[in-house]
Amino acid sequence: MSELVLLKNIQNPNAHRIETYENTGGYQGLRIALRDYAPDKVIEEVKSANLRGRGGAGFPTGLKWSFVPKDSPLPRYLCCNADEGEPGTFKDRILMERDPHQLIEGMIIAAYAINCRTAYLYIRGEYGLAIEHCQQAIDEAHALGYLGPHILDSDHSLEIHIHKGAGAYICGEETAMLESIEGRRGQPKLKPPFPAVAGLYDCPTVVNNVETLACLPHLFRRGGEWFASIGPNHSPGPKLFGLSGHVRRPGVYELPMGLPLGELLEDYGGGPLTGNFKAAIPGGVSAPMFPRDQFDIKMDYASLAEAGSMLGSAGVIGLDETASIPMVARRVTEFFSHESCGKCTPCREGLGWAAKILRRIEAGQGRQGDVEQLEMLCGGIFGKSFCALGDGAAWALGAALKHFRHEFDALITRKSMVG
Amino acid sequence: MSDVRSPSDIKRDLAPKVQQVMTRYPTPRSAIMPALDLAQQMYGTVDGTIYQAVAELLDVPEIWVFEVASFYSLFDRTETGRHHLRLCTNLSCLLRGSDGLMQHLQQRLNIEIGETTRDGAVTISAVECLGACEIAPVLMLDGEYHGDLTEEKLDRLLSSCIDQPAKETS
Numbered sequence: 001m002s003e004l005v006l007l008k009n010i011q012n013p014n015a016h017r018i019e020t021y022e023n024t025g026g027y028q029g030l031r032i033a034l035r036d037y038a039p040d041k042v043i044e045e046v047k048s049a050n051l052r053g054r055g056g057a058g059f060p061t062g063l064k065w066s067f068v069p070k071d072s073p074l075p076r077y078l079c080c081n082a083d084e085g086e087p088g089t090f091k092d093r094i095l096m097e098r099d100p101h102q103l104i105e106g107m108i109i110a111a112y113a114i115n116c117r118t119a120y121l122y123i124r125g126e127y128g129l130a131i132e133h134c135q136q137a138i139d140e141a142h143a144l145g146y147l148g149p150h151i152l153d154s155d156h157s158l159e160i161h162i163h164k165g166a167g168a169y170i171c172g173e174e175t176a177m178l179e180s181i182e183g184r185r186g187q188p189k190l191k192p193p194f195p196a197v198a199g200l201y202d203c204p205t206v207v208n209n210v211e212t213l214a215c216l217p218h219l220f221r222r223g224g225e226w227f228a229s230i231g232p233n234h235s236p237g238p239k240l241f242g243l244s245g246h247v248r249r250p251g252v253y254e255l256p257m258g259l260p261l262g263e264l265l266e267d268y269g270g271g272p273l274t275g276n277f278k279a280a281i282p283g284g285v286s287a288p289m290f291p292r293d294q295f296d297i298k299m300d301y302a303s304l305a306e307a308g309s310m311l312g313s314a315g316v317i318g319l320d321e322t323a324s325i326p327m328v329a330r331r332v333t334e335f336f337s338h339e340s341c342g343k344c345t346p347c348r349e350g351l352g353w354a355a356k357i358l359r360r361i362e363a364g365q366g367r368q369g370d371v372e373q374l375e376m377l378c379g380g381i382f383g384k385s386f387c388a389l390g391d392g393a394a395w396a397l398g399a400a401l402k403h404f405r406h407e408f409d410a411l412i413t414r415k416s417m418v419g
Numbered sequence: 420m421s422d423v424r425s426p427s428d429i430k431r432d433l434a435p436k437v438q439q440v441m442t443r444y445p446t447p448r449s450a451i452m453p454a455l456d457l458a459q460q461m462y463g464t465v466d467g468t469i470y471q472a473v474a475e476l477l478d479v480p481e482i483w484v485f486e487v488a489s490f491y492s493l494f495d496r497t498e499t500g501r502h503h504l505r506l507c508t509n510l511s512c513l514l515r516g517s518d519g520l521m522q523h524l525q526q527r528l529n530i531e532i533g534e535t536t537r538d539g540a541v542t543i544s545a546v547e548c549l550g551a552c553e554i555a556p557v558l559m560l561d562g563e564y565h566g567d568l569t570e571e572k573l574d575r576l577l578s579s580c581i582d583q584p585a586k587e588t589s
Contacts, residue, residue, distance in 0.1 A: 084534045087509040087548035094553075124548055125456070128562050161443040166452060166491030169547065183448035183483065185490040242513040244552035251553045285510055315552070317511055331510055335547055361480055 002230075005218050005238040006211070007254045009099050016133045018140040023099040027146055029220035033109050034154045037220075042113040046216070049224030050236050055081055055172075055209030056312050057388075058282070058301040065206055067196035068114045074203040078111045078119040079176060082134075082210045085124060085169040086284035087335060088315030091240040092210035094252050096123070096130035099214075100137040104160065106213030108146060109220060111158045114206055119158060120178050124165040135162055169339035173387045175199075175208040176341065187341045188387035211240055231256030235300035239314060243269040246277070246320035257311070259304070262295030264320050272320035279319045279403065283312025285332045286392025288399030289319070309399070325404035326411055329397055330358035336393035347390030350381040354397060366412035374401060424462075429472035433457055437476050447477040451487045455494055464495045492546075500535040500542035502580040505559040510544045511552035520556055521545060523570050527577060541580050 009015035009024055021027070033042055047062030068076055072111045080103065084092040096103060103121075107376060111119050123131050138160050141147045149157045168186045170176045176186040178200045199205025215237055219227045235257040244250045248270030255268070261280055271377070281289045282299065289310040290297055297307050304311050319328060337351035354377045357370050374397065382394040401408065433454065440453045454473045459465050465488050474481040488494045495503075506524065508517050521532065524543050528536050535542040551557045554566025560576060 018487060085548060088511050088552055089548075090550045090552050093550050124550065125491075126559060129564075159443075163449075164456060165455065165493075166456065167493035168491050180452070181444075182446065183451040183479075183487065185486055242552060244555055247516045250511075250555065281510075317514070317552075319514070323514060327513075328510060331508075331513055335509055338547065343466045 002254075004254050006095065006099075006102065006214055006240060007252070010094070015099045016097070016101070016137065017184075018101055018137065018144065018208055021099070025221055026101050026217065029217035030105050030108055030146065031101055031152060033112060033220045034152055034156060039113050039115055042109065042220075043050055045224045046113070046219065049219055049227040050234070051212065051215055051219065051227065052235065052237075053209055054215070054239070054302060054314070056086065056286075056310075058311060061208065061212055063124050064196065064208075065110070065113050067194065068204045068206060069197065071196055072204050075118065076114050076116040077200040077205040078107060078114065078116045079174075079177060079181065079200060079205060079207045080119065080121045080210060080213055081105055081172060081174065082121060082123040082127070082130070083165050083169075083172040083177060084127075084210070084313075084372040085180055086286060086313045087332070088244055088281065088317045089242055089313040090244075091242050091252050091314070093127055093130050095210055095214055096127065096134050098133075100134045101131070101141070102214040102217055103134070104137045104141050105146070106216035107160055108141075108151065108156075108158055109216045110206065110208060110213055112156045114204070116206075117159070117189055119160045120163045120181055120200070121160055122163045122165060122181060124169070125167055131162060131164060138162070139324050155342035157361055167336075168341075170341045170387075171388060173389065177207065177389070178205065178340050185341070187343045188389075190386050200284050232258040232300055232302075233296075234302045235311075241268075241299070242313075242315040243318065244315065245281075245317035245321050246273045246323060247271070248273060257300035258298050260295065261290060261299055261316070262292075262351075264299060264316060265295070269316075269318055271324075272318060275321040277299060277318055278321045278323055279325065281317040281319070281396075282314075283310050284315040285317070285335065286310075286388070286396055287312040288395050289328075289403065291403045293366035324362075325400050325407045326358065326362050328353075329400040330355065330362050333393060336389060340389060344390065346381045346384040347393070350377050351390065351393055353377060354393075355403075361408055364411060366408070369414065370412060371401060371405060371408050424468060426468055426472040426475060429458065429462075429469055430476055432461060433472065433476060437473075441477070448479055448483060450477055451479065451484055452491070455488055457486070459494060462463055466496065496534075500539050502540060502561055503542045503544065504576070504580070505544045505546040505549070506551045506559050507547070507551075507555070507559075509548040511548070512556040515555045517556040517568075520568055520570065520573060523573060524577075527574070541577065 014020045043065050051061045052058045171186040172178045173188045175189040180186040195205040241253045253268045279289045279291045334355045337355045340347045342348045378394040378398045381390045437454045441450045458469045468486040473484045532545045556568045557566040
C-alpha cells in the first residue's frame with residue numbers, strides 16, 4: 001500500500017481543525033511558496049510537476065494558470081469548483097468535511113500564482129457539513145494570518161468567500177458556475193473567450209477543482225519532483241477514487257493512477273455484491289462504461305482517453321450481473337435530461353426523447369428500430385451543444401448500446417414475440 | 420405563510436445579513452442567491468413577496484430574483500411539510516435498492532413523490548445524486564444526511580419526524 005497524502009489525516013476526528021493540520025505539516029507548503037517562489041515560478045513548478053485537473057477534464061493546472069494575462073489591469077479571480085454532482089462522485093465532499101485546510105492552503109497558493117485577491121469557493125448547497133467546516137477553516141486561517149492582508153508578512157493578500165450552490169448539476173460546468181456566482185441562472189457560455197481571459201465579472205479567472213487545489217500544499221512542501229514521481233509519468237500525483245454501486249467496500253481510496261480497473265474493483269472495492277461483475281463506469285456517469293472483458297484498462301488520463309472513455313471525476317461504479325444495462329442507461333439518461341439547463345436544443349430535446357425511448361424499452365414496450373433511433377439521437381447531441389453535459393450523456397448512452405446491445409434487443413424482441 | 424408578511428417586514432428581517440453578504444461581491448446581483456437562501460432559512464419557502472423584498476434590498480429588477488429562484492431546485496417555491504425527506508434515486512443508490520425504499524416510503528405515508536402528508540409533517544422528494552455514494556442508499560432529511568438505509572432505518576427516521584411536530588422555521 002502506497003503512502004497516503006491527501007487522506008493521511010482522514011481517520012483523525014480533529015483533522016478539520018487548524019492545530020491538527022499545522023501539526024502534520026500544514027501551511028508549510030504555503031510558507032515555502034511565498035518565501036522561495038515568485039508567482040511565475042509557482043506556475044513553473046506546477047507545470048513541471050505535471051499536476052492535471054481532478055475535476056473531470058484533466059487539463060494541466062499550471063498551463064491553465066499561465067493563460068491569465070500578466071498585463072491585464074483588471075482584478076483576477078480564483079474560483080474553486082466544489083459543486084460536486086457527477087453521480088458516483090463524493091471525494092471532494094470527504095476532503096472538505098474531514099480535512100478542509102488542505103483546500104484552503106491550496107487556494108492561497110493558487111491565488112498567489114495568478115495575483116488574485118478575492119477567491120470564491122462554490123460548494124453545492126446540499127453539502128451542509130462541508131460548508132460549515134470550510135467556513136470554520138477560513139476563519140481559523142484568518143485568525144493565524146494565513147488569510148487577509150499581507151499573508152505571513154508577504155505582499156500577498158487574499159479573502160475567500162463561500163458561495164453556496166442551490167441544486168443544479170450544470171453549475172459544475174465552469175462557465176455556468178461563474179454565471180451562478182454573478183447571480184444568474186446557471187447556463188454555460190460559449191468559449192472562447194475562456195475564463196482565464198474573460199471569466200467572473202469579465203475579469204481573468206481560474207476555476208480549479210477541490211482535489212486539484214488540495215494537492216498544492218503537498219506539492220510545495222515536498223517539491224514538484226516528489227509529486228511527479230508518484231504514478232505514471234503522464235498522470236502523476238496522489239489521486240482519489242470513489243468506489244460505489246455493486247461493490248462490497250464502497251468508499252474513497254487514495255492510490256496512484258495507472259492501476260487496472262479490475263484490481264481497483266476487486267482488491268479495494270472488495271469484489272461484486274453478487275456473482276461476477278458485468279461492467280463498470282470509470283469516472284462518473286458521463287464516462288463510457290467498460291464491460292468486464294476490458295477490466296485490464298489502466299486508470300489514468302491517457303489510457304482511459306485512448307480506450308474511448310475518461311478518468312472524469314474518478315467515481316467508479318461497479319455493476320454486477322444483477323444490473324440491467326437498459327435500466328442503468330435509462331436512469332443515467334433521465335438524470336442528464338433533468339439537469340440539462342435547456343439552453344441548447346440538441347441536449348434539451350434530444351435527451352428528453354432518449355429518456356422516453358429508454359423508458360419504453362425497459363417497460364417491454366420497445367419497438368424495432370428503437371436502438372437505431374437512440375444511436376441517431378446520440379449522434380445528434382454529441383458535439384452540438386455549448387457545454388459537455390450533452391456530450392457526456394450521449395457518450396455514456398452510446399457505450400451502453402455498443403457493449404450491451406443484446407440486452408436492449410432482448411427486451412425489444414421479447415415484446416415482439418409476445419405481441 | 421408569507422402572505423401575512425409585507426415586503427417591508429421581510430426587508431427589515433433580512434437587511435442586516437443581506438447587507439453583510441453584499442460586501443463579498445462587486446455587484447449586488449451576486450447576492451441574490453445568498454439572499455434567497457437566508458429568506459428560505461427564515462420563512463421556510465420563497466415566494467413573490469420575498470422576491471419583491473430581495474429585489475428592493477439589492478436594488479435589482481424583481482425578475483432577476485425570480486429567474487434565480489425558479490432555476491435552482493433547492494429553493495422551495497411551494498409549501499413543504501415540517502420535515503423534507505429527499506431520497507437519492509441516482510445510479511449508485513438505485514443499484515443498492517433506492518427504488519424499493521421509495522415505494523416503502525410512499526406506502527407508509529400514503530402519498531406520492533413530491534407530496535406532503537395530510538398532517539403537514541413530511542414531504543418526500545426523489546432527488547439526483549447527493550454526493551454520498553459510499554453510504555448509498557442515502558437521503559437528506561432537513562439538511563442532514565442519513566446513509567446505508569434499510570426499511571427499518573427509514574421507519575425509525577419517519578417516527579422521529581412524526582414525534583417532532585415542529586421545526587424552528589415554521
